[in-house]
Amino acid sequence: MISVDTSVVVRYLVGTPAAEAKRASALMDGSVEIGVPLVALMETAHVLRTQYGVERADLVNVLIELLTRHNVTTLGLPTSDALVALVNARSLPGSPIPDAFIAATASWAGALPLYTFDDDLHKHGVAVETP
Amino acid sequence: MTIEKQIREELGVYAGDQAVQRIEDGRVVIEFVPGPHRRSLAGALRSRVRRRPRDERWSTLRDAARSTPDPDRQK
Numbered sequence: 116m117i118s119v120d121t122s123v124v125v126r127y128l129v130g131t132p133a134a135e136a137k138r139a140s141a142l143m144d145g146s147v148e149i150g151v152p153l154v155a156l157m158e159t160a161h162v163l164r165t166q167y168g169v170e171r172a173d174l175v176n177v178l179i180e181l182l183t184r185h186n187v188t189t190l191g192l193p194t195s196d197a198l199v200a201l202v203n204a205r206s207l208p209g210s211p212i213p214d215a216f217i218a219a220t221a222s223w224a225g226a227l228p229l230y231t232f233d234d235d236l237h238k239h240g241v242a243v244e245t246p
Numbered sequence: 247m248t249i250e251k252q253i254r255e256e257l258g259v260y261a262g263d264q265a266v267q268r269i270e271d272g273r274v275v276i277e278f279v280p281g282p283h284r285r286s287l288a289g290a291l292r293s294r295v296r297r298r299p300r301d302e303r304w305s306t307l308r309d310a311a312r313s314t315p316d317p318d319r320q321k
Contacts, residue, residue, distance in 0.1 A: 122304045130289025132302050140288035158311070165314040166307050168296030177290050185282040195264060198279050202266040206277070211318040240268055 118150040118190060119143070121158040128159075128177060129167060146186060153191035153216065160212050175205045175212065192216070196223045207238055215239055249276075 119142070126132070126139040143149060160178065163169040179201050181187055182194055189197045200219035204212050218239035221229045228242040237243045249259065262281030267274055299307060 121308070125307070127288060128291045129295060130292040131298070135304075136289065140286065144286045144288060161314075161316060162307060162311045163291065164317055165311050166299050167291070169291055169294050170296070171318060173291065173294040177287065177294075179279060180283075180285070180287055180290065183280055183283055184287065185284050198264055199266050202277050202279060203268065206268065206270075206275075209318060211316055213316070 116148040116150050116188070118152060119155070120152070121155045121162060124151060124155065124159045124181070125162050128163070128181070143184075143187075148186050148188065150188055150190040151181075153189055153197070153220075156189065156197070157213050157216060171208070171212070172205070175201055179205075192220055192223060196220075203239055210235065210238065 119139075122135075123139045123142065126136045127143045130136045156178065160174055163174055164171065179198060182189060182198055182201070188194045192200075196219050197216070200215040201212075203219070204210060204215035207215070214233070214236060218229065218236060218241045221227055222241050228244040229236060230244050230246050232245060254260075257278065259278045260281065264279040264281070266277045266279060269275070299310070301307075
């Protein structure tokens with residue numbers, strides 16, 4: 116397995132600049148198994164939202180497609196749990212995508228309850244407490 | 247638990263799909279994530295880009311993103 120960072124994923128999904136996007140696509144669309152660090156996945160979401168103006172719903176859907184590609188896996192959280200986070204994010208329009216991953220990671224690790232000052236985190240279906 | 251064939255067919259649910267469950271208003275909601283695929287996602291967001299950065303050099307994009315708050319945190 117190899118791994119890729121945010122720049123490769125962004126170029127691959129956006130398709131520009133053409134030369135780098137072509138190289139990114141050759142890598143991503145090949146047969147080698149590719150690990151995407153969870154932080155890179157979150158940074159990809161942030162770059163696409165803030166710099167390219169991609170709508171949240173479109174972003175979540177394409178990230179689900181990315182993680183269901185046969186050769187793509189997440190690093191730092193099992194891919195199946197990352198997909199649960201994205202589906203949960205999709206069901207909560209307007210909620211920050213990283214929140215879904217914070218909840219999914221805490222749940223996967225069995226590190227609950229999740230202590231937070233954020234009143235909205237309970238929406239992600241995990242036990243939360245305030246310190 | 248088995249989902250009836252008619253419902254599976256109508257929703258396009260196949261063996262290997264991942265079921266994601268949650269509770270909403272006292273009811274179980276099940277969403278299905280399709281199983282592994284080989285479709286290329288090259289340029290998949292090209293038509294979804296609402297603004298094209300003037301400078302797409304990665305260092306510029308990265309720095310701009312790091313100084314821009316998550317729009318979903320602004321609401």
